[in-house]
Amino acid sequence: MLARSVRASRRIDFRGRSVVITGGSRGLGLVMARLLAAEGARLTIAARDQEELERAQKDLNGYAANPEDVAIVRCDVGVRADAEGLVRDAAARFGTVDVLINNAGIIQVGPIEHMTPEDFERAMAVHFWGPLHTTLAALPTMRRQGSGRIVNISSIGGKIGVPHLVPYCASKFALTGLSGSLRAELLKDGIYVTTVCPGLMRTGSPFNAWFKGNHRAEFAWFVISDSMPVATIDARRAAAQVIDACRYGDAELVITVPAKLAILASALMPESTAAIMAVANRLLPAPGNNADNASRSGWQSQSEWAPSRLTTLSDRAAAQNNEVPR
Numbered sequence: 125m126l127a128r129s130v131r132a133s134r135r136i137d138f139r140g141r142s143v144v145i146t147g148g149s150r151g152l153g154l155v156m157a158r159l160l161a162a163e164g165a166r167l168t169i170a171a172r173d174q175e176e177l178e179r180a181q182k183d184l185n186g187y188a189a190n191p192e193d194v195a196i197v198r199c200d201v202g203v204r205a206d207a208e209g210l211v212r213d214a215a216a217r218f219g220t221v222d223v224l225i226n227n228a229g230i231i232q233v234g235p236i237e238h239m240t241p242e243d244f245e246r247a248m249a250v251h252f253w254g255p256l257h258t259t260l261a262a263l264p265t266m267r268r269q270g271s272g273r274i275v276n277i278s279s280i281g282g283k284i285g286v287p288h289l290v291p292y293c294a295s296k297f298a299l300t301g302l303s304g305s306l307r308a309e310l311l312k313d314g315i316y317v318t319t320v321c322p323g324l325m326r327t328g329s330p331f332n333a334w335f336k337g338n339h340r341a342e343f344a345w346f347v348i349s350d351s352m353p354v355a356t357i358d359a360r361r362a363a364a365q366v367i368d369a370c371r372y373g374d375a376e377l378v379i380t381v382p383a384k385l386a387i388l389a390s391a392l393m394p395e396s397t398a399a400i401m402a403v404a405n406r407l408l409p410a411p412g413n414n415a416d417n418a419s420r421s422g423w424q425s426q427s428e429w430a431p432s433r434l435t436t437l438s439d440r441a442a443a444q445n446n447e448v449p450r
Contacts, residue, residue: 134316134373136273139164142218144211146201146258147228149176150446151327152277154183155363156225161187161194168214170197171228179446201228202249207257211265221262223273223370226255226299231329232291232419233346234336237411243291243419251278251295256302263315272315275370276303280323280383284390284397287405288342307375316373320366323383324349324356328442331422341409343425351438355382359441423449 143160147153148169157169161184169184171177177196185191197213199206215221230250232243255276266272281289282296300319307317330347350356357380369377378384390397431439442448 131372131374136371136373137163138223138367138371140166141222142166142168142214142220143223143225144168144170144214144221144258144262145225145227146170146210146254149173149180149196150332151329152322152325152359152363152366153225153227154180154446155327155359156227156366157184158187159360159363159367164189164193165223166193166218168195168197168210168217170199170201170210172198172200174198176446183446201226201254201258202246204253204257207254208261211258211261215265220269221265222269222271223275224258224262225275225277225366225370226258227275227277228254229277230292231289231333232336233288233333233342234339235288235408235411236290238336238417239291240417244294247291247295248298251292252298252302255299259306263310266315267313270314272313273370273373274306274310274315274317275320275366276317277320277322277366278303280321280378280386283321283378283387285401287401288408304376318369318374318377320369320377320379321383321387322357322362323378323380323386324352325359325362325379326350326356326437326441327359327362328438328440328445328447330438331442331447333422334419335422335425336417336419337412338409339412339420339425340427343422344427344429345408347422347430347438348434351435353437356380356437359445
């Protein structure tokens with residue numbers, strides 16, 4: 125009862141709030157932006173692709189009461205100057221930054237034999253350094269106003285090591301640690317940091333992930349897994365949970381029951397969980413030609429298995445959430 129009262133006391137209304145969303149042009153970021161626009165938030169969405177951003181802005185204008193409340197900024201959050209410039213632009217346009225959602229991400233899929241130091245550097249740039257730079261840029265404004273919300277979209281891969289996703293998991297573990305540590309330090313300033321660790325979500329993102337080694341087989345298992353109706357969650361339901369956690373300043377949100385069970389199993393039975401992951405690794409595609417470490421997108425990795433009936437839900441999500449190139 126006391127915990128509920130404390131949580132309720134932290135509730136905020138997003139109407140009129142200045143919200144920055146990195147990776148907001150497609151996928152989960154775009155779906156969250158739609159929900160926030162419908163609540164009257166003043167949005168700044170950021171991504172690397174200008175055309176994607178323009179399509180997203182047009183989409184969001186259908187949800188916002190005022191088109192002037194939706195701004196787009198082309199930037200690469202892995203570049204410090206870009207990340208800092210994004211926050212400055214949002215503050216200059218809307219007067220402040222009330223909410224920062226660090227959602228931008230990249231997914232590199234394939235065996236460790238094909239991963240290079242550059243893969244790890246890029247994953248860290250987007251998943252760790254990007255959120256750190258945007259957060260440090262937003263803190264002076266949030267401290268001056270004595271309030272703020274920061275949401276860091278990590279992953280179940282930031283709690284459990286998953287084979288064929290080593291750069292992704294390493295960088296998401298770093299983000300999870302950063303996010304939890306920041307919450308402890310920033311509460312005194314009235315700033316609530318929320319760490320979000322989703323399981324599999326049907327956002328359509330596999331088509332814009334990057335695959336190495338036997339890239340067609342890697343893409344097939346990845347997108348089929350992302351399409352399973354029981355093990356995955358619809359993007360809108362996931363986005364609504366994230367917005368709710370931000371609204372109440374929750375410390376952590378783990379999305380999907382399978383993700384919660386997997387994290388619990390890893391905490392209680394680390395040896396058994398590691399053994400299961402090792403078995404899973406044996407079932408995944410073997411390394412390809414070691415001389416070929418090129419990355420290929422999901423769109424470049426299609427086969428008879430994907431797209432197919434097995435990937436229907438992910439295909440539909442891609443079309444709905446601006447993941448399809450036009």
